[in-house]
């Protein structure tokens with residue numbers, strides 16, 4: 001476990017060393033695109049924690065969502081702002097996902113994609129509480145959890161039973177199933193989730 005995983009410096013260093021980190025798809029995640037194409041999620045105000053270069057945040061904005069995208073890394077955000085300049089209803093803010101209390105109760109949705117697997121596993125309950133606090137009554141968490149089955153991390157493995165254990169006290173689990181729309185190297189390892197705030 002990297003000792004400074006909770007610090008911006010850890011993530012900034014990866015963006016600095018790799019320019020484009022290995023996790024960046026260079027495009028919106030196909031499971032998200034599928035859900036939007038199918039009209040499974042109605043537009044609303046959405047928070048995107050750990051947005052990276054912001055491809056998913058941009059797609060959400062283009063599909064009618066009002067998007068607040070957050071990342072702890074200023075380098076990620078510089079990359080995001082450069083790529084998506086001028087896109088309406090898309091705002092990038094440097095913030096730690098655990099410190100978003102000023103946005104409490106503001107969102108209809110939180111979109112999850114490779115943020116939960118990036119945080120320190122012992123902080124998962126804390127993360128669930130933070131996300132819960134962002135949502136309005138009736139709000140939803142949707143997106144993917146990364147169930148790659150390997151040891152170590154980040155990214156840290158997220159199993160179905162772990163999602164249930166962490167989120168069930170605060171959310172009703174509406175959907176949690178392997179996505180059929182992942183990119184090749186993540187096939188069978190992404191759990192599409194829709195969780196309704198209790």
Ligand SMILES: C[S@@+](CC[C@H](N)C(=O)[O-])C[C@H]1O[C@@H](n2cnc3c(N)ncnc32)[C@H](O)[C@@H]1O
Nearest residue numbers: 011023050051052071072073096097113114118
């Ligand atoms: C694996 S990357 C995924 C980025 C993006 N979701 C994507 O799919 O390309 C994880 C991202 O979460 C950010 N991150 C890690 N810990 C965070 C925290 N506590 N608060 C906000 N962002 C965080 C990192 O800087 C990084 O951009």
